[in-house]
Amino acid sequence: MKRVLHIASPTDAALARVTTARLAAAHGVPALERTRLATELSAQLRECLTKGGSWRLTLETDGTEERALHAVVVPSDPERSAVRASWRTTVTSTEAAVAADGADGPTGLAEALLGADEDTALVLEKLRQQEELTEFHREELHQTNQGVLALHAELDAAGRAQREAFAAERHAREEAESARRRLRFLADASAVLTSSLNLDAIVRRLPGLLVPEYARTVDVWLSDGEDRRPSEAPTPAAAIAARTGRPQYSGATPGGLPGVVDQPPSGSGHGRPLLCIPLPTPRAPLGVLTLTPPGDRWDPDDAVMLIELARRASTAIDHARRYEVNRDIAETLQRALMTDLPTTPGLRIAARYLPATHGLNVGGDWYDAFRQPDGSLIAVIGDVTGHGLRAAVMMGQLRTALRAYAVDGGSPGQLLTRLHTFLHHLQPDLYATAVIARFRPGDPELTWAAAGHPPPVLRTPDGRVHTLAAKPGAMLGIPLKQDIGDHTVRMPPGSTLALYTDGLVERRAQGIDPGIARLGDVLGGLDADRLATDLDGCAEGLLHPLLSDSERDDDVCLLLCHIAADGD
Template sequence: MKHTWPIDTVTDAAQARIATARLASAYGLSPLQRTRLTAALSAHLRQCLAKGGSWLLTLYVTGTAAEQAHLHVTVIAADPAAHPPWRTSVPCARTPIAEDGSVPDSPEVLAESLLDADEDAGVLLERLAEQEQLVAFHREELHQTNQGVLALHAELDAAGQAQREAFAAEHRARRQAEDARRRLTFLADASAALTSLNHDEVVRRLPELLVPEYARSVDIWLFDGDDERRPATPHPAAAVTAARTGRPQYAALEPGGLPGVDDQPASALDPERPLLCVPLPTRRAPLGVLTLAPPGDRWDPDDAVMLIEFARRASIAIDNARRFERNRDIAETLQRALLTDLPTTPALRLAARYLPATHGLNIGGDWYDAFRQPDGSLVAVIGDVTGHGLRAAVMMSQLRTALRAYAVDGSSPGTLLTRLHTFLHHLQPDLYATAVIARFHPDEPTLTWAAAGHPPPVLRTPDGQVHTLDAKPGAMLGIPLNQQIEDHTVHLPPGSTLALYTDGLVERRAQGIDPGIARLADALAAFGPAELEDLDGSADRVLDPLLSDSERDDDVCLLLCHVAQHAAV
């Protein structure tokens, strides 16, 4: 069986090394063989990470019944032409004791792997101690018979020194790996903490993340006037240089020698305190400068590199939050301009609610409208243009305007939807919509309605019964299909309430749409006649049980139409 692991980061390399060690043990490799294999693999993975890019580690076993089985390990770059592959193989058992190449991504697994590596190293040390005892025994015998043992003794001392140096180097490597893991963990946690779409919140979090571990103080200088809300303070010359050049600057009495950072004289504002001034870059120009004072006398060079990367991520977070806020303000302004003021009549009261999706821009293609026709009938419509954003909102506005224009001649709902279908297909062939139109007749207890690919209206009669008006609807508006959408008529006694809505109210990805329609029907059935007199309050009470989850992937639109007990439409 072949096992593969993609390697892009230090964490990927560590998990691949753990999985290799586990599989080597499963195929019966001795501690010595496992240690040699994993040490060679670790050295090569370290080189791969230094070169950068994506790598793929593959492990498999070959060998027939008559041949010795071998465990093969291969590391190949995403671009094989740029970096030659690395391969090694060791003899192994043909059938594994247990084979599991999966490694959970957790600190406990990494810690367990570290202890397993120490255990293998302990076995080697025990063998080395036994060999040293044996050598010492023979050295004592040879010392009495041959002066040449002195040369052997010197060689053994040199080997011991080399071993101690190797252990010291391993200790340093482990400490460096732990420091690298700490920095990567900090960057990962900081990136997660800076995901807010409120740029003030992002700016506020920056000092909290850095002080006191990586900085004694933090000053954030933004160029676009946000600092006007704070008292004006002078900025160090190194910060001005960083803003002008776009490169990090280090101002101190002595050069810092930090990688990727230019040295500057000490700041005149505080000559005794070193300062690291890092620009906040974007694709266009820096947003500002992050000025830090070290937590001690100076920064570790690797910490300085990490802080520069932190500033880059913080800049992206601030820039994204500002873009979102600007687009959100534009979207909310446009959405308010597109919402319709509902007509008021003694016989028919209307209440509408529109809630944007909680993800992305607060604008979409859902809409509602209500207006009178020349014969006195009142038309209520609710619709949904596919997609989100400004394009869907503009198309929704055009459909609403076209519908009002088509309705001037008193056409029925089915005819109006048929015309809208033709209009949308010719205007935007790649855009579609759904809609329901309900027509309340003057002086007649009837309701005429038609639907095109839209969730069915729900009607509550005065006796508390709820009916789903699911007679045959038309297809979606705008699809490449010639269709004539039919009208449907139902009896509408006084005191009835009609609910028109979009799928964002009733559809949930894990459940579908039918359970949501049933919950809407239950909510309408639970109202008493007196409660429906307060139609705005009833609209809110309908939304509460259906939108108990705070996250909405789609816009929500609801239009309630209540016929008074003793009045004409």
């Protein structure tokens, strides 16, 4: 079907619009598309009337299943179609066709206008529905946006909380690492300070431990004794610390350190703050540790650590001072008890005593040689368990008791038995070892006895060495009744007997037997003529190869007894 309409006036344009709408309705075009087609056609026809001239509207339908309606507006004059624009559109039917009202004239135009209003109302209803749908989606989008914003706020709060938790964890980890570092420093510093009993060495080590990490400068002020007055301290803050026993901080501004009292500037320290920490003891401070900060001020935790270090340093210094006092007393007592050796025709004696170099270097090692009333000579060497003043005093008591018992005579075994009873009743918690050898003038037979002591070593004139390993008695002083027996051995002229304590031959990693073997080797290697002429030099020569270690944990006693050969 094809219809052609000529348009030259507004009436023609209105009829063309009505005809197009009717034809579209008859063709089954939906109302919304009809309205859109009519609106576009009206706009195009209005433009054509504005331009003037005559125009031709062609409406044509095809017979395909899609039932397309084609609308074309072109100028009526073919010659002017090249300069005037044409308009073309196509709509497709999707609904069933309806009967077209073919009435023309005013009545048909009115009905067409009413039908157009119906289409317009339908379009407006569609528009209303779309607006409602749009409003619904807008509200839904708003709610979604609100949810997204709330989620973002929650995520942001969770992120802040996580960052704060991470920061707190990092801070706690740093604090724990700092605490471990300070504890490790305290442990290492304590080991360094307590590894020596030398007062000067301890004082010298303190600055090396603290500079430069915890202090710029370190000064140690030690009092000469408990009667030293605090006013003699280097600074007023140090004097107050020594007098009160409380740490003092002296600076232009308060230090705010825990457990530390703030004081005005002291006028020393080159304008830097001073931290004066007393070195405490149960009786009175030993002195004051004065420090300047490594930077502008101290960290409060570092100050607490420094106070604890000062306490440990004070303990080490106090132990060193006590050690020096006990050592001096014990060493004086021990040296006083080491009397001169007697001289006897046909018998020469040489002795050596070396205190321990590690720890408290005064012990209970002792030697003695004296004559009995019958002319016999007693040589004894012994060792009281332990070190220090108590061991030295006990050693002196044993030495005196032995001399007293020997006045009544008695063999070496009998003398050791009486010493055993004496020590057990006098000091039940102290023990001792000893070996006694008795020489009779003109008698080549040696009588000896031992109580828990390393065996004597005998060198015969032919250079051979024998360890006198006969069964000894038990240690002196143990809670056991015992009768210590005597042993005899032939000792021809030119022989040398070595009595010694375990400090000469015993090493922790090797035991005592290898040391006794080394002693025998060195003794057997000595020159016989030198033994006869320079026994003291031979005793010195025995010590050097056996004591190669720079430090000794125990005292060393050596007693050499040489029987002169004929013609010596």
